[in-house]
Amino acid sequence: MSKARNASRFPPPCGGLWAAAAIVLICLGNSACAREDCSVGPRADAARNAASLNTLAWAPFHRPEAGWATYEPLVAREIATACPPTSPGFAAALARWRGAHALRGPGVLDAPTFFAMYQVWQARRPFVVVSKRACPAPPAVVAQARKDEGWSGKPVSLRLGALGAYRKMVAAARAQVPALAADRQLMTMFSGYRSPAYDAERCARQHNCQGVTRAACSAHRTGLAVDLFFGNAPGQAIDSSDDVNRLYISRSAGYLWMVKNADRYGFVNYAFEPWHWEWTGEPP
Ligand SMILES: [Zn+2]
Numbered sequence: 001m002s003k004a005r006n007a008s009r010f011p012p013p014c015g016g017l018w019a020a021a022a023i024v025l026i027c028l029g030n031s032a033c034a035r036e037d038c039s040v041g042p043r044a045d046a047a048r049n050a051a052s053l054n055t056l057a058w059a060p061f062h063r064p065e066a067g068w069a070t071y072e073p074l075v076a077r078e079i080a081t082a083c084p085p086t087s088p089g090f091a092a093a094l095a096r097w098r099g100a101h102a103l104r105g106p107g108v109l110d111a112p113t114f115f116a117m118y119q120v121w122q123a124r125r126p127f128v129v130v131s132k133r134a135c136p137a138p139p140a141v142v143a144q145a146r147k148d149e150g151w152s153g154k155p156v157s158l159r160l161g162a163l164g165a166y167r168k169m170v171a172a173a174r175a176q177v178p179a180l181a182a183d184r185q186l187m188t189m190f191s192g193y194r195s196p197a198y199d200a201e202r203c204a205r206q207h208n209c210q211g212v213t214r215a216a217c218s219a220h221r222t223g224l225a226v227d228l229f230f231g232n233a234p235g236q237a238i239d240s241s242d243d244v245n246r247l248y249i250s251r252s253a254g255y256l257w258m259v260k261n262a263d264r265y266g267f268v269n270y271a272f273e274p275w276h277w278e279w280t281g282e283p284p
Pocket of ligand 1: 191220225226227275276277
């Protein structure tokens, strides 16, 4: 799979200089792996990406954040590179993506580029597309997951098709990633189907409405959305949207596997929440 990428993700070789022939293998989905030279590309753009990776001052989700490292796995997958985000190869891949999406400019990850990419990601979420017209009705029937499939034995329900797809996906992940096979809590579900009444009550009781989303129209009402446990940062709740927790999860073995493979099982991610995935095999 992508050991080369994981082994060389962030530190640039040769004390910060990209020497010739920094080769990695890129393996996306079922396609054959290809060799990619991360030293080839616009070096000035790579330097700008390296400088902004952990410091970019922006508000991609309407609150201030520093850097884009949390989103780097999704960005790398989108631009089809296995090169580290600080490398010329990454900048070259980003420039190609920008060019293909009518965005002129360098291979630099900035707010407009991220926003364009985010629109692409959101368009892949049927729930987002459908709920612009009307909030989908809850399903008539949901299936109960096994106790060991819920985080700490928590009862979780999903539509039957989504549950079957989840099971196939988790089996594949555990077969391919030793860390996931070793800790059976990883990739368990800590939320699935939630009735509109439950969400409204929780919103009022906990004053935690995720804006108005949870109260008004959550993807979890469809029985197609699932929150997966990939670990949590020390001192953080498993569903904490604190940036520290989101960054921690975005670097976990389980999340990185999902970014590369989940689409083969019909699951798409909501970029702000690395734990939140939606199955696209049935209409919401
Ligand atoms: Zn969720």
